[in-house]
Amino acid sequence: MSLTRAQIESIAHLARLELEPAEIPAYQESLSRILDWVGQLDRADTGGVAPMAHPLAGLTQRLRPDVVTEQDRHELYQAIAPQVAGGLYLVPKVIE
């Protein structure tokens, strides 16, 4: 398979990654080769085999009592944010 420039641009858009135009051919080449190479999975007979999402077969997610355990630490958490004001995270204007 050979991914086109437009396909790489579309994947990069879905992943919210800005690529330099000069980077795109290298990703076209390497992603195409990786996908070809993982294509060898087709030779495994997986008829009737259930997909495996994680190694903890049979374990279910735990529940905990419905009580408040977190304290309000927003000042600490926001101290590492790129831009905050009045306890809010700032981003460029979304609505005109």
Add this chain to the structure above:
Amino acid sequence: MTAIHTNSLTQLAQGLRAKTFSSVELVRAYLQRIEASQPQLNAFVSVTAEQALEAAAAADRDLAAGRGGPLTGVPIAHKDLFCTAGVRTTCGSRMLDNFVSPYDATVVAKLKAAGAVTLGKLNMDEFAMGSSNETSYYGPVRNPWNTDFVPGGSSGGSAAAVAARLVPAATATDTGGSIRQPAALCGITGIKPTYGRVSRYGMIAFASSLDQGGVLTRSAQDAALMLREMAGFDPNDSTSVDTPVPDYVAALDAPLAGVKIGIIKEFFDEGLDRQYEHRVREALAVLARLGASLREVSLPNLPLSVPVYYVVAPAECSSNLARYDGVRFGYRCKDPRDLQDLYRRSRGEGFGAEVKRRVMTGTYVLSAGYYDAYYLKAQRVRQLITADFKRAFGEVDVLVGPTSPTAAFRIGAKTADPITMYLNDIYTIGANLAGLPALSVPCGFVAGLPVGLQIVGAHFAEARILNVAHRYQLETDWHLQAPERFT
């Protein structure tokens, strides 16, 4: 008197309790070695000398008062993806170059509680994606045995630091071989526990169904001492398993008579370097002399491990790394035009080339129209590989083989072709896919570079594989050898 740094972790812990030396003396000696090695090895991203000396002084007070824990005063360092409150955690990425975690990872907190003193944060492949430690934003780490060669990855800083005697033990993580492969390439011991054995809370996520924290040390005995403190149930990690932690140290000495060892047939393939194979076969002969019974076992689906991994791991990484959006923490681009521009440029500028490649691979295999063909197919083959292991462990107690196909390679030798690089983990990925504990111990050299023997156990059989490794190390001295420039 022999230099302090030649002691093993176990000896250091004993020496501290016997007051042979103080923690402050130890920490000073190791900090000096770290500083002197940094231009050659680049093993550390951050060195926290001041905090370490304070913690060491506190440890000495505890020891004097008879309040010492099992690791009180022992210096260690953390792979730079374990969050450390107040000390930056970069994950080897520009994205987190300015990130100071508000909390400690559970592993960090547990080791602190056991008395260990942290000297700093260790270099690694960016977001743990790499097998040579060449993808770090902070530059490559070099192999102490020959600084023209890679230390392996992604825990390359951890492995180089332990091999060069800059610390007696370092934490690390293993998603597809990132503890065992650098352990093999640097001639040290490294264990990846069972998935769920060590808490992942505060461990920056790469691929959540595969990531597992562990440790790099010089010997299995030291690894047992560390793992005993690191392992255990953590309510903060929903994949943490609530099962008791056995005393790994107490289990080390059990005799190997009657232990059934399976030699993984598929690991002795055409990709395995012949000299490497000889060293591994010599190690198997030692295990046979110790009374273990060895036989070949076949895991027919195992050769598909690497392609399965390069669907599953990128898929999970593309999801996990979606959190880096330039809004709440981490890197933000300059003067974003709008929100989309903020996301796209913060991520495009903040991530390195290999991380972007994996995020895009993952995005592709999860996208509409390709999900069944790639992602579900890989998950089904993962099931087949896991079933192979299960069958094998119905017949034998542990599985063995080489850790990697070759000894360390030259810096730059494999960076041009991602698939060549990915194949370094061909013998390690299987254990991650099945969630099994596995370790690597040094078993010789090829052209002056270390070779690793891999030992894989059944779920939660860490004590067994550490026992086999320890008995092997009682018979051999590969783990006692130090690189010439770092004796």
